[in-house]
Amino acid sequence: DQQVKQNSPSLSVQEGRISILNCDYTNSMFDYFLWYKKYPAEGPTFLISISSIKDKNEDGRFTVFLNKSAKHLSLHIVPSQPGDSAVYFCAAHRGIQGAQKLVFGQGTRLTINP
């Protein structure tokens, strides 16, 4: 049972336009959500997060939107830049016995075309 899903394996966007990456989840017990970015041959790096009590969080060119009723979140990147080309993972969090459990989606490969 996959609790976090990213249904688009890839996305191609022109430089300067908006990139929108989507993520759906099934477990209403998740208390916050994160986006990670991964370049080849590197580990994932944290990008932005949002608490389940909020519906929007913005950090520079990156904005995450959360729709709890639809169990859906999205990451908006505007304007998109070539350096944004990477795989983006959506993750949902719940705490376990003093640690942080993240459940990840499959990832979406974003390609920014010049």
Next chain:
Amino acid sequence: ETGVTQTPRHLVMGMTNKKSLKCEQHLGHNAMYWYKQSAKKPLELMFVYSLEERVENNSVPSRFSPECPNSSHLFLHLHTLQPEDSALYLCASSQSTGTNEKLFFGSGTQLSVL
């Protein structure tokens, strides 16, 4: 050196070999994790350690054996692996307390089982 360091970066092993993956974190965190990333699949949580105590084992086969001797070091001992175990193995760390904590990942060990 800062962050989360994993060695080796690449490993090729036969099904009868025994090898170990090593992870070291320099962030003062007290929770550590092993994740597995197979092609086109979500990152799968394998093991979680909080304050050097294993708090989660996600039905991982016994041919994978974790060890956490202290809060800075984490090992994954491998023996009699199968070709389907070929994947990227990622180590991560976090603070075990506090809300909205994020995981910091190493660059991973790319494992190939022949």
